Amino acid sequence: xxxxxxxxxxxxxxxxxxxxxxxxxxxxxxxxxxxxxxxxxxxxxxxxxxxxxxxxxxxxxxxxxxxxxxxxxxxxxxxxxxxxxxxxxxxxxxxxxxxxxxxxxxxxxxxxxxxxxxxxxxxxxxxxxxxxxxxxxxxxxxxxxxxxxxxxxxxxxxxxxxxxxxxxxxxxxxxxxxxxxxxxxxxxxxxxxxxxxxxxxxxxxxxxxxxxxxxxxxxxxxxxxxxxxxxxxxxxxxxxxxxxx
Amino acid sequence: xxxxxxxxxxxxxxxxxxxxxxxxxxxxxxxxxxxxxxxxxxxxxxxxxxxxxxxxxxxxxxxxxxxxxxxxxxxxxxxxxxxxxxxxxxxxxxxxxxxxxxxxxxxxxxxxxxxxxxxxxxxxxxxxxxxxxxxxxxxxxxxxxxxxxxxxxxxxxxxxxxxxxxxxxxxxxxxxxxxxxxxxxxxxxxxxxxxxxxxxxxxxxxxxxxxxxxxxxxxxxxxxxxxxxxxxxxxxxxxxxxxxx
Numbered sequence: 001x002x003x004x005x006x007x008x009x010x011x012x013x014x015x016x017x018x019x020x021x022x023x024x025x026x027x028x029x030x031x032x033x034x035x036x037x038x039x040x041x042x043x044x045x046x047x048x049x050x051x052x053x054x055x056x057x058x059x060x061x062x063x064x065x066x067x068x069x070x071x072x073x074x075x076x077x078x079x080x081x082x083x084x085x086x087x088x089x090x091x092x093x094x095x096x097x098x099x100x101x102x103x104x105x106x107x108x109x110x111x112x113x114x115x116x117x118x119x120x121x122x123x124x125x126x127x128x129x130x131x132x133x134x135x136x137x138x139x140x141x142x143x144x145x146x147x148x149x150x151x152x153x154x155x156x157x158x159x160x161x162x163x164x165x166x167x168x169x170x171x172x173x174x175x176x177x178x179x180x181x182x183x184x185x186x187x188x189x190x191x192x193x194x195x196x197x198x199x200x201x202x203x204x205x206x207x208x209x210x211x212x213x214x215x216x217x218x219x220x221x222x223x224x225x226x227x228x229x230x231x232x233x234x235x236x237x238x239x240x241x242x243x244x245x
Numbered sequence: 246x247x248x249x250x251x252x253x254x255x256x257x258x259x260x261x262x263x264x265x266x267x268x269x270x271x272x273x274x275x276x277x278x279x280x281x282x283x284x285x286x287x288x289x290x291x292x293x294x295x296x297x298x299x300x301x302x303x304x305x306x307x308x309x310x311x312x313x314x315x316x317x318x319x320x321x322x323x324x325x326x327x328x329x330x331x332x333x334x335x336x337x338x339x340x341x342x343x344x345x346x347x348x349x350x351x352x353x354x355x356x357x358x359x360x361x362x363x364x365x366x367x368x369x370x371x372x373x374x375x376x377x378x379x380x381x382x383x384x385x386x387x388x389x390x391x392x393x394x395x396x397x398x399x400x401x402x403x404x405x406x407x408x409x410x411x412x413x414x415x416x417x418x419x420x421x422x423x424x425x426x427x428x429x430x431x432x433x434x435x436x437x438x439x440x441x442x443x444x445x446x447x448x449x450x451x452x453x454x455x456x457x458x459x460x461x462x463x464x465x466x467x468x469x470x471x472x473x474x475x476x477x478x479x480x481x482x483x484x485x486x487x488x489x490x
Contacts (some may be wrong), residue, residue, distance in 0.1 A: 024393065029383040052386065094404065136403050138274040141297065148269065148396055155380075155397050159339065162381050198479040207472070214469050218462050227455055234443040238484050 004104040005157060006032040007150060008069045010125060011116040015040040019049025019057065020147025021114075026053035028154035029161075033060040034069045034111075049147075066113065066125055074108035075100070078129035079149060080120045088132035096133040097156035112153060117146055177225040185225055185232075186212060192232045195239050249349040250402065251277040252395060253314045255370060256361040260285040264294025264302065265392025266359075271298035273399035274406075278305040279314045279356075294392075311358065311370055312428065319353040319421040319464070320345070323374035324394060325365045333377040334462070341378040342401035353421060357398060362391055372454060373424070375461055422470045430470055430477075431457060437477045440484050 007025055012018055018041060022033060033056050035041055041062060047054050063069050070076050077096055078088070091099065100110050113129060115121035126132065135152055137144060144152075177185075190208055193199040199207065220228070252270060257263055263286060267278060278301050280286055286307060292299050308314050315321050322341055323333070336344065345355050358374060360366035371377065380397055382389060389397075422430075435453055438444040444452060465473070 023390070026386045027382050027389055027393070029386075051388070051390075092404070093400075135400075136407050137272050138403075141271045141274075143296070144272055145268075145296075148272070148393075151393055151396060152400050155338075155400075158381055158383075159337070193476065193479075196476075196479045196483045198476055210469065210472060214463055214465065214473070217464075218459055220459065224455065224459050227452070228459070231438065231441075231443055234438075234441045235480055235483070238441045238480070 001101075001104050001161065002030055003032060004107065004109050005030055005100060006034055006069075006073070006109065006111050007154075008034045008036060008066065008111050008113045009038065009146070010036040010066055010069075010113060010121065012038045012041075012146065013117050015043030015046040016049045017117065017146040018043075018060075019046035019051070019053075020145070021150045022046070022050040022053040022056040022060075024147050024151035025154050026056055027151070028158040030154050030157065031056055031059070033057075035060055035062045036066050036069050037064060038062065066128055070111040070113070070128060072109050073111040075103045075110045075131075076113065076129045077110070077131045077133050078113045078115075078121050078126045079133040079135070079153065080115065088126060088129060090132050090134055093133060093135050093152055093156045094160075096131065096153070097160040099131070100157055101160045114146060114149060175222050177220045177222045181222065181225055182215070182220060185215075185220075185229060188229060188232050192235050192239075195236065246346070246349050246406065247275055248277060249352065249354050250275055250345060251279055251318070251354065251356050252399075253279045253281060253311065253356050253358045254283065254391070255281040255311055255358060255366065257283045257286075257391065258362050259391075260288030260291040261294045262362065262391040263288075263305075264291035264296070264298075265390070266395045267291070267295040267298040267301040267305075269392050269396035270399050271301055272396070273403040275399050275402065276301055276304070278302075280305055280307045281311050281314050282309060283307065311373055312424070315356040315358070315373060316423065316425040316428075317354050318356040318424050320348045320355045320376075321358065321374045321424060322355070322376045322378050323358045323360075323366050323371045324378040324380070324398065325360065333371060333374060335377050335379055338378060338380050338397055338401045339405075341376065341398070342405040344376070345402055346405045351419070354423075359391060359394060372457055372461075375464060420467050422465045422467045426467065426470055427460070427465065430460070430465075430474060433474060433477050437480050437484075440481065
């Protein structure tokens with residue numbers, strides 16, 4: 001699936017940015033990089049910024065025109081942070097990722113195109129695209145670095161691909177206390193609070209309800225419940241000493 | 246709303262990364278930056294990488310400890326790309342952004358904490374957090390640059406805030422305790438547990454960590470915290486009687 005998703009950089013000026021793009025792509029499990037007339041490539045700065053993603057650089061295709069770069073693609077998405085005069089259908093990064101992952105899974109080739117650093121994609125370049133991806137930014141400070149723009153798009157693709165695989169973080173399987181065990185804790189707590197004269201007030205049930213509300217939010221593990229019961233027992237021992245005196 | 250969301254960088258080694266973080270935050274309309282013991286700051290490299298976001302740098306707070314940085318916060322989220330041994334509830338960046346924007350809209354202060362470049366947050370730093378934010382990455386190439394990690398989180402917050410602009414949250418606005426208030430509770434709890442001889446065991450710190458883990462899951466309201474402090478005071482009174490006898 002990931003092999004069907006290609007990032008295309010047009011007329012990149014700073015080789016360091018190409019390296020930053022490679023790193024961002026690899027961080028998000030993407031590998032296909034095509035460069036349209038890069039100003040400097042290969043370049044030591046690109047390799048340095050790639051920080052271990054240099055396999056993407058050595059496998060990158062370098063071509064002469066955007067048309068050539070996207071010739072194998074069934075879906076072409078142009079990116080920018082600016083509103084454009086070409087009225088392509090506008091997608092935010094999340095909506096674009098849904099479309100990209102969907103298409104790539106059906107076996108279509110997808111190209112995601114990024115323009116030159118200063119001016120982005122030209123109107124004639126945008127006309128080669130099916131959709132226009134716009135990354136939401138601060139309207140007063142919208143100049144995203146090229147690698148940053150790639151990172152956000154790649155991240156959304158990663159998140160969407162994971163989501164489609166029913167990816168769930170493996171929260172550790174907790175050995176939670178049963179409701180009966182928690183009720184025994186409440187009984188114990190109430191008994192101790194009466195013994196230390198905390199529950200002699202006007203409305204003890206109201207206070208117990210508040211305490212239940214606190215602890216019910218925790219969903220205690222068995223081992224945690226045992227610690228709390230241990231504390232209650234320690235309080236009782238202190239109290240017993242008082243009573244003996 | 247955005248003023249309630251603070252990014253906290255702990256022990257940042259490379260000043261350029263602080264600048265990159267400032268730029269990423271400003272790109273996404275976020276402004277509140279706190280630095281815990283940065284190795285070099287202010288620094289020309291930070292200003293250079295900020296690329297116009299130097300207002301965030303000059304307004305950044307520099308503090309001596311993570312505890313101090315988050316003392317005003319009701320919600321604290323720790324970030325990393327690694328699975329950790331401390332089983333905090335794990336959120337992906339999107340789920341975390343939903344929670345962050347929700348809370349910030351109700352007026353709560355939120356801290357999002359990023360560890361040092363090489364090793365991330367330590368276990369004791371993570372223990373100060375309510376949730377653990379994990380950015381999905383390539384498991385074989387997961388080393389996100391610090392500014393890249395900040396960018397993704399800030400982008401998700403921006404996207405969520407835009408999506409929710411015309412949305413009314415009907416969650417009751419809870420008057421949650423600040424981190425500093427919760428820390429005072431832990432101090433009080435530890436003192437009382439020592440007095441009743443519950444904390445004389447081999448490894449008192451480990452037990453305190455378990456108790457912190459229990460209570461950090463609750464996110465206590467101020468009024469609830471007062472009830473728990475009241476119980477502690479009642480226990481102390483019982484104990485004092487014992488001592489007098």
